[in-house]
Amino acid sequence: MNVEKVEGLVRELLIEIGEDPQREGLVKTPERIARALDFLTAGYGQNADTLIHGACFMQETTSMIIVRDIEVYSLCEHHMLPFFGRCHIGYIPRGTVFGVSKVARLVDMYARRLQIQERLTEQIAYAISNSINADGVGVMIEARHLCMMMRGVEKQNSMMMTSSLLGVFRSNLATRQEFLSLVARPSV
Ligand SMILES: [Zn+2]
Secondary structure, eight states: OHHHHHHHHHHHHHHHOOOOSGGGTTTTTTHHHHHHHHHHGGGGGEEEEEHHHEEEEEEEOOOEEEEEEEEEEEEEETTTEEEEEEEEEEEEOOSSEEOHHHHHHHHHHHHHHEOOOHHHHHHHHHHHHHHHSEEEEEEEEEEEEEETTTTTOOTTTTOEEEEEEHHHHHHHHHHHHHHHHHSSSSSO
């Protein structure tokens, strides 16, 4: 990202909304926004293969593994406003499992792009499924969208839930129910 160019665009934007970019409190704002955007969209410069590479290890288990309450912060692609919440991931391995921190970094990688919640959920599920050839994967995200809360319909308490179920999570009712009951349980 060309930080200086983005700073110039933000200065123009400030003028268009009726502000004075030379005002004391705003002088450094274009630079701050450029740096924040650079961080919040860093996921474009990463890919799942590189990120996951070396983070998987062999383990003879076919039990369900759940990582829940992973914090998610993303920007909606329609308004570039934040949506944020929690992501729960479950998978049944076929001999290869993930390091827990890598699962969280995978979520960050896809979240740090302009997103819609449905696609974010699917991308995480497919990345996990493809990289370790899992028997099944379930991903659920519950999030609040500032574009709904602050503008338009102003629904402050609405929560959007999305889920993506692959493999046995889709075909086997008992597996799906086990996943859903484990992620629905209140946090400890
Ligand atoms: Zn939006």
